[in-house]
Amino acid sequence: MTEIASPFISQPRILVLGVMTGKPGAPPFRIVEIDGEVVCQARAITDVLEVAASHGIKVHDLDDPAVVCWVGGDKFTWRPRPSRR
Incomplete structure:
Protein backbone atom coordinates (compact mmCIF):
# COMPACT_ATOMS: atom_id res chain seq x y z
CA MET A 1 0.00 0.00 0.00
CA THR A 2 1.31 3.43 -0.91
CA GLU A 3 0.35 6.55 0.98
CA ILE A 4 1.33 10.13 0.37
CA ALA A 5 2.69 12.35 3.12
CA SER A 6 -0.09 14.91 2.89
CA PRO A 7 -3.76 14.21 2.18
CA PHE A 8 -5.46 15.71 -0.87
CA THR A 21 -24.46 46.06 1.59
CA GLY A 22 -24.80 47.88 -1.67
CA LYS A 23 -26.34 51.21 -2.45
CA PRO A 24 -28.72 52.66 0.13
CA GLY A 25 -32.13 51.06 -0.24
CA ALA A 26 -30.79 48.07 -2.22
CA PRO A 27 -31.02 44.63 -0.62
CA ASP A 35 -13.76 28.21 -10.25
CA HIS A 55 -22.29 26.57 -15.04
CA GLY A 56 -23.09 22.85 -15.18
CA ILE A 57 -22.61 22.19 -11.47
CA LYS A 58 -25.14 19.94 -9.77
CA VAL A 59 -25.40 20.76 -6.08
CA HIS A 60 -26.88 17.93 -4.04
CA ASP A 61 -25.79 19.15 -0.61
CA LEU A 62 -25.23 22.82 0.17
CA ASP A 63 -23.58 21.84 3.46
CA ASP A 64 -20.85 19.79 1.74
CA PRO A 65 -17.61 21.82 2.07
CA ALA A 66 -16.17 19.96 -0.92
CA VAL A 67 -18.88 21.57 -3.09
CA VAL A 68 -19.63 24.99 -1.57
CA CYS A 69 -17.57 27.17 0.74
CA TRP A 70 -19.66 29.67 2.71
CA VAL A 71 -17.57 32.61 3.98
CA GLY A 72 -18.91 34.89 6.72
CA GLY A 73 -22.00 32.83 7.46
CA ASP A 74 -23.83 29.77 6.28
CA LYS A 75 -26.47 29.18 3.63
CA PHE A 76 -29.07 30.92 5.81
CA THR A 77 -27.06 34.15 6.30
CA TRP A 78 -28.41 36.81 3.93
CA ARG A 79 -28.53 39.91 6.15
CA PRO A 80 -25.55 41.88 7.48
CA ARG A 81 -24.67 41.30 11.09
CA PRO A 82 -25.51 44.18 13.42
CA SER A 83 -22.50 46.33 14.19
CA ARG A 84 -21.17 46.28 17.71
CA ARG A 85 -20.24 49.53 19.38
Whole structure:
Protein backbone atom coordinates (compact mmCIF):
# COMPACT_ATOMS: atom_id res chain seq x y z
CA MET A 1 0.00 0.00 0.00
CA THR A 2 1.31 3.43 -0.91
CA GLU A 3 0.35 6.55 0.98
CA ILE A 4 1.33 10.13 0.37
CA ALA A 5 2.69 12.35 3.12
CA SER A 6 -0.09 14.91 2.89
CA PRO A 7 -3.76 14.21 2.18
CA PHE A 8 -5.46 15.71 -0.87
CA ILE A 9 -7.53 18.73 0.06
CA SER A 10 -9.95 19.74 -2.65
CA GLN A 11 -11.03 23.28 -3.33
CA PRO A 12 -14.78 23.69 -3.69
CA ARG A 13 -15.83 25.01 -7.09
CA ILE A 14 -18.35 27.40 -5.52
CA LEU A 15 -17.31 30.13 -3.08
CA VAL A 16 -19.99 32.34 -1.51
CA LEU A 17 -18.51 35.39 0.20
CA GLY A 18 -19.91 37.26 3.20
CA VAL A 19 -22.93 39.53 3.15
CA MET A 20 -22.32 42.96 1.65
CA THR A 21 -24.46 46.06 1.59
CA GLY A 22 -24.80 47.88 -1.67
CA LYS A 23 -26.34 51.21 -2.45
CA PRO A 24 -28.72 52.66 0.13
CA GLY A 25 -32.13 51.06 -0.24
CA ALA A 26 -30.79 48.07 -2.22
CA PRO A 27 -31.02 44.63 -0.62
CA PRO A 28 -27.84 43.04 0.76
CA PHE A 29 -26.07 40.44 -1.38
CA ARG A 30 -23.27 37.88 -1.39
CA ILE A 31 -20.66 37.60 -4.14
CA VAL A 32 -20.51 34.15 -5.74
CA GLU A 33 -17.35 32.79 -7.35
CA ILE A 34 -17.18 29.65 -9.46
CA ASP A 35 -13.76 28.21 -10.25
CA GLY A 36 -12.16 31.43 -8.97
CA GLU A 37 -14.20 33.75 -11.19
CA VAL A 38 -16.82 36.19 -9.85
CA VAL A 39 -20.09 35.20 -11.50
CA CYS A 40 -22.90 36.99 -9.69
CA GLN A 41 -24.34 38.83 -6.73
CA ALA A 42 -26.70 36.43 -4.96
CA ARG A 43 -29.53 37.77 -2.87
CA ALA A 44 -30.90 34.35 -1.87
CA ILE A 45 -29.88 30.71 -1.77
CA THR A 46 -31.85 30.09 -4.96
CA ASP A 47 -29.54 32.49 -6.81
CA VAL A 48 -26.56 30.32 -5.80
CA LEU A 49 -28.29 27.18 -7.05
CA GLU A 50 -29.33 28.82 -10.32
CA VAL A 51 -25.86 30.13 -11.14
CA ALA A 52 -24.31 26.77 -10.25
CA ALA A 53 -26.71 25.01 -12.61
CA SER A 54 -25.97 27.53 -15.37
CA HIS A 55 -22.29 26.57 -15.04
CA GLY A 56 -23.09 22.85 -15.18
CA ILE A 57 -22.61 22.19 -11.47
CA LYS A 58 -25.14 19.94 -9.77
CA VAL A 59 -25.40 20.76 -6.08
CA HIS A 60 -26.88 17.93 -4.04
CA ASP A 61 -25.79 19.15 -0.61
CA LEU A 62 -25.23 22.82 0.17
CA ASP A 63 -23.58 21.84 3.46
CA ASP A 64 -20.85 19.79 1.74
CA PRO A 65 -17.61 21.82 2.07
CA ALA A 66 -16.17 19.96 -0.92
CA VAL A 67 -18.88 21.57 -3.09
CA VAL A 68 -19.63 24.99 -1.57
CA CYS A 69 -17.57 27.17 0.74
CA TRP A 70 -19.66 29.67 2.71
CA VAL A 71 -17.57 32.61 3.98
CA GLY A 72 -18.91 34.89 6.72
CA GLY A 73 -22.00 32.83 7.46
CA ASP A 74 -23.83 29.77 6.28
CA LYS A 75 -26.47 29.18 3.63
CA PHE A 76 -29.07 30.92 5.81
CA THR A 77 -27.06 34.15 6.30
CA TRP A 78 -28.41 36.81 3.93
CA ARG A 79 -28.53 39.91 6.15
CA PRO A 80 -25.55 41.88 7.48
CA ARG A 81 -24.67 41.30 11.09
CA PRO A 82 -25.51 44.18 13.42
CA SER A 83 -22.50 46.33 14.19
CA ARG A 84 -21.17 46.28 17.71
CA ARG A 85 -20.24 49.53 19.38
